[in-house]
Amino acid sequence: MRTRWLAWTHSHPFGECRPILVPIVEYNPDLFPDLQEMVSRLPGPMNLAHRPFVDYYYGSRNWSKLYLYFSESGRVVGTIGRELVPFEYEGREIMVRNGSNWFSVQRGVGGELLKYSTRANPNSVGFMLLASDEAVKVFHHYGWVPVPGVHGYFLNGCSLYPWDSWWKAAANSVVRHFAGNRPSDFISRIQSNGSAGISVCEEHSYTADLLPRRSPFRLRFAPTLEYLDWRYNLSLSFVRYRLFRIVVGGASVGYVILNESPHQIIVAQCDGEDAGVLAYGILLALAHVGASDRKPRTMFLSCCHAEMREVLEKFGFRAWLRTSLPCAFHGVPADFNLTETSRWLMNYDWSDNGLQGPFLDQVVGD
Numbered sequence: 001m002r003t004r005w006l007a008w009t010h011s012h013p014f015g016e017c018r019p020i021l022v023p024i025v026e027y028n029p030d031l032f033p034d035l036q037e038m039v040s041r042l043p044g045p046m047n048l049a050h051r052p053f054v055d056y057y058y059g060s061r062n063w064s065k066l067y068l069y070f071s072e073s074g075r076v077v078g079t080i081g082r083e084l085v086p087f088e089y090e091g092r093e094i095m096v097r098n099g100s101n102w103f104s105v106q107r108g109v110g111g112e113l114l115k116y117s118t119r120a121n122p123n124s125v126g127f128m129l130l131a132s133d134e135a136v137k138v139f140h141h142y143g144w145v146p147v148p149g150v151h152g153y154f155l156n157g158c159s160l161y162p163w164d165s166w167w168k169a170a171a172n173s174v175v176r177h178f179a180g181n182r183p184s185d186f187i188s189r190i191q192s193n194g195s196a197g198i199s200v201c202e203e204h205s206y207t208a209d210l211l212p213r214r215s216p217f218r219l220r221f222a223p224t225l226e227y228l229d230w231r232y233n234l235s236l237s238f239v240r241y242r243l244f245r246i247v248v249g250g251a252s253v254g255y256v257i258l259n260e261s262p263h264q265i266i267v268a269q270c271d272g273e274d275a276g277v278l279a280y281g282i283l284l285a286l287a288h289v290g291a292s293d294r295k296p297r298t299m300f301l302s303c304c305h306a307e308m309r310e311v312l313e314k315f316g317f318r319a320w321l322r323t324s325l326p327c328a329f330h331g332v333p334a335d336f337n338l339t340e341t342s343r344w345l346m347n348y349d350w351s352d353n354g355l356q357g358p359f360l361d362q363v364v365g366d
Contacts, residue, residue, distance in 0.1 A: 024116055027058045027066035031076075035068065038076040041105050045357050048079070048101055052238045053355055057081075061230055066101065067117060069109050078104035080113040083351055084124060088215065088222040089336060096221075097124040098351040102135060114142060118330070126330030129302070129346070130353050136326050144328040149341040150304045152325050152348070153317040155286075157264065157298025186287040186315060190280055198277055200244040200256065200284040204234060210245060210255045212273045217305070217345040220271060232257045232269060232349075238359035242289060246272055246281035254278050256285040259354045265289055267301035268349030275345075279311035302348040304341040 039048050047053050058066035069078035081100035086093050104110040206229045232241045246254040254272025258265055272278030303309050
């Protein structure tokens with residue numbers, strides 16, 4: 001197979017521009033077999049092996065792409081995903097570049113892909129939430145700034161994807177046995193806390209009145225309805241998202257999107273006009289989905305907002321194993337304060353964090 005080349009232009013020392021041939025192309029469904037040849041050389045289960053996910057997430061919208069690095073022999077030897085999403089920092093919009101599926105099977109390729117993604121998407125701020133220890137070290141080498149204080153909170157468990165190893169499954173089983181927190185109890189406890197005016201109702205489409213009219217958060221993800229309908233599509237075959245509207249006094253004040261599977265429930269994305277009300281709305285949505293569980297499922301979310309953390313901990317959520325999740329930024333504006341995260345809204349299921357196998361439509365051997 002011929003190597004596919006993409007021209008990149010950069011400044012010459014004397015001011016002119018010259019083309020440089022770079023062996024990097026954007027993924028499209030025709031390249032899935034080439035991608036799988038590289039995936040077969042990587043250890044462990046990967047979401048890149050599941051075509052419905054890959055074609056949808058990286059091949060259906062321009063704001064999400066997967067860059068493939070081809071060797072001279074025409075084989076894929078590295079990948080990096082990027083998703084461009086709008087954030088708001090103190091009320092002004094900032095375009096953020098979320099990374100995903102950064103892999104290489106040839107020395108030096110990973111660094112070239114990281115630099116290419118940065119250059120190919122100018123005027124965007126690099127962002128990473130959750131990565132391997134090795135990837136975190138490489139990010140630091142390239143000038144990414146770590147951000148502490150983003151915590152992963154569990155209820156009835158202590159690990160995501162426990163089926164990856166026997167010890168994770170055992171630990172989750174032990175924690176679930178001794179904790180035994182039932183989300184159905186949240187409703188009466190919330191009412192006894194004087195928050196009886198808060199309720200949630202499940203929605204089956206994304207409408208404009210779901211979006212908050214104002215925000216208490218210094219930093220927040222500010223998606224459009226079109227983005228929400230794509231990224232948290234309520235009718236995908238490989239993942240099940242469920243949408244809940246938060247209501248106070250008859251008025252819509254926010255939303256919660258849950259990622260539901262037989263083993264666990266993840267708070268994928270949420271936003272609201274009041275941090276405390278949003279935290280209670282999360283609990284009520286979880287109570288609705290988990291009400292009929294014979295055995296409580298593991299529930300997980302990420303959080304760094306001080307008021308929200310206080311509410312979650314009061315209802316039994318705990319941070320396990322890590323003091324905080326790996327999080328880093330690159331190329332932020334000069335006035336962007338990375339040390340004060342207690343008023344940030346940070347959700348877990350950004351990029352492909354919540355899109356991991358086994359997917360709902362997978363069968364044995366897929």
